[in-house]
Amino acid sequence: MKKLVRLAFSLFIPLAASAQMEEMLSGIRNYLLQQPIKTAKMPSHPLLLEVDRCEAAKPREILVLLSYKKLSCAAYPGTLVIAPRLIHPEHRERVRRMGYPFAQIPLGFELAHYYEAVKRYKRPVRLEPPMEQLFGLVEKPRPQENAFGMSIRRHDERSIERSTSNVAPIEKYLEGLVTPAEQRRATLMKTQGAKLLARRWHEEVVGTLPRYDAGFRLRERTVAENPNFTGYSITIDALPGVVAQGVLLKPSGLRSFERRPLVIVQHGLMGRPESLFGQTLESPDYRTYRNFAERLVSQGFVVYLPQNPYNGDFRALQLLANPRGLSLFSFIEAQYRRSLDYLTTLSYIDSKRIVYYGLSYGGATALRVPVFDPRFRAIVCGGNFNEWIRKLISPALPYSYVHTKEYEIYEWNMANIASHAELAAIGTMLHSHPIPFLVERGHRDKVGTDEWVTYEFERLKAYVKDPKLRRLTFFDGEHRTDGAVAIPFLKEYVQDR
Numbered sequence: 001m002k003k004l005v006r007l008a009f010s011l012f013i014p015l016a017a018s019a020q021m022e023e024m025l026s027g028i029r030n031y032l033l034q035q036p037i038k039t040a041k042m043p044s045h046p047l048l049l050e051v052d053r054c055e056a057a058k059p060r061e062i063l064v065l066l067s068y069k070k071l072s073c074a075a076y077p078g079t080l081v082i083a084p085r086l087i088h089p090e091h092r093e094r095v096r097r098m099g100y101p102f103a104q105i106p107l108g109f110e111l112a113h114y115y116e117a118v119k120r121y122k123r124p125v126r127l128e129p130p131m132e133q134l135f136g137l138v139e140k141p142r143p144q145e146n147a148f149g150m151s152i153r154r155h156d157e158r159s160i161e162r163s164t165s166n167v168a169p170i171e172k173y174l175e176g177l178v179t180p181a182e183q184r185r186a187t188l189m190k191t192q193g194a195k196l197l198a199r200r201w202h203e204e205v206v207g208t209l210p211r212y213d214a215g216f217r218l219r220e221r222t223v224a225e226n227p228n229f230t231g232y233s234i235t236i237d238a239l240p241g242v243v244a245q246g247v248l249l250k251p252s253g254l255r256s257f258e259r260r261p262l263v264i265v266q267h268g269l270m271g272r273p274e275s276l277f278g279q280t281l282e283s284p285d286y287r288t289y290r291n292f293a294e295r296l297v298s299q300g301f302v303v304y305l306p307q308n309p310y311n312g313d314f315r316a317l318q319l320l321a322n323p324r325g326l327s328l329f330s331f332i333e334a335q336y337r338r339s340l341d342y343l344t345t346l347s348y349i350d351s352k353r354i355v356y357y358g359l360s361y362g363g364a365t366a367l368r369v370p371v372f373d374p375r376f377r378a379i380v381c382g383g384n385f386n387e388w389i390r391k392l393i394s395p396a397l398p399y400s401y402v403h404t405k406e407y408e409i410y411e412w413n414m415a416n417i418a419s420h421a422e423l424a425a426i427g428t429m430l431h432s433h434p435i436p437f438l439v440e441r442g443h444r445d446k447v448g449t450d451e452w453v454t455y456e457f458e459r460l461k462a463y464v465k466d467p468k469l470r471r472l473t474f475f476d477g478e479h480r481t482d483g484a485v486a487i488p489f490l491k492e493y494v495q496d497r
Helices: 002-033 089-102 106-121 147-152 167-175 178-206 284-289 292-298 315-324 328-343 361-368 388-393 420-429 450-463 486-492
Strands: 051-054 061-065 079-084 126-128 219-225 229-239 242-251 260-266 302-307 349-359 376-382 437-442 470-475
Touching (some): 002 229, 002 242, 002 315, 089 388, 178 328, 178 388, 219 242, 229 328, 260 292, 260 361, 292 302, 315 328, 328 361, 349 361, 349 486, 361 420, 376 420, 376 486, 388 450, 420 450, 420 470, 437 486, 450 470
Parallel strands (some): 061 079, 260 302, 349 376, 437 470
Antiparallel strands (some): 051 079, 219 229, 242 302
């Protein structure tokens, strides 16, 4: 009978977790659909593509021709005709991604001449085919596009000539922006300071959501019972219709008056809170996380494992969020804020001793959430800290995101505002107490190289002079948690004070 109960319990938990995940994603989706799309100028373009033209001394009209056919000027007497040659769809997404961190979207090249003509001649310009024919319902708008940028994607792409001749100069131009952008970020940090840079990050890059102070509407259930801890699945309201979820591991044997330090441990891409405890040695999750949450419980921590929304079919949410001035991290930050608001009401958690550990996408979260929240006392970023802009836009790098399906990774104008060094530095400068930052990296982690991680860490050192506030540790391993240095580092900042 007991075996049947355990079997039913083990089957119920994954089903319940999947239902919770769908609740979170659908809540975010519905919230976004209620938000207005922000009007934005057409993104700039790094290079004008090749263009065919029909000149007219005193043109009766100006026409931008998007027929993709050989231009015959005899057919347009007295008309100034501009016919840009388009990027083939096979290459369009690649160059769009490369331009996005610099706030330049080559996707808009198709209409670049249209906008230039409007600006230059200050008179109406006719688009052929007409806008009514081009424009239609766009279910997945791309970031920072207005009606024209969205409409061009609705046009029949089958007639576009297959050509790569105009891609190489675009890529060369965008790769040439890396160093100037790095210098620009350094200047911003030194001249504008952490406070203003933090505001620009939220307003211009990831977006921010209003505080939500209604009741938590707590839902709780037991998901793990162990001699060392009990695990509780927690769901609370983070925003209207949007939940924050996670698993809280409460150590056994807590005395009624005892207040323990809290560590937030964040999983990586497609992970779950359950990935970090109770795993067998043969489990893929064990190879990545090594039951890291259990190790921390044994060190005296209360452990909270948030469920972040980068699971399931989440990437489409980024496409919905960006034209509204938001991103997935807008919601992750709101979920964290509410989760901490709730957790610090629990009698056995010490609100002045909260630290953070994140791996992979959890390491990305480390750079985008806890550095901005003064309630954190120390942060560990595992398997993510990198020379990020080159990783994003360099097609030749084997670990670049240019050719992967992970299009949600790109953040608008990040290259000119703050990359990893600046974000880590913000946490040490923004609050009344600095938040020490540790980078943990495996030598064989294929998300980057030791050299690129060290390069970006040297940039961090230029901002943060105190070596106690910025540390880098390597271990002999792949893309996984380690903890040999990270756990003592976290414990250092939760000692009774």
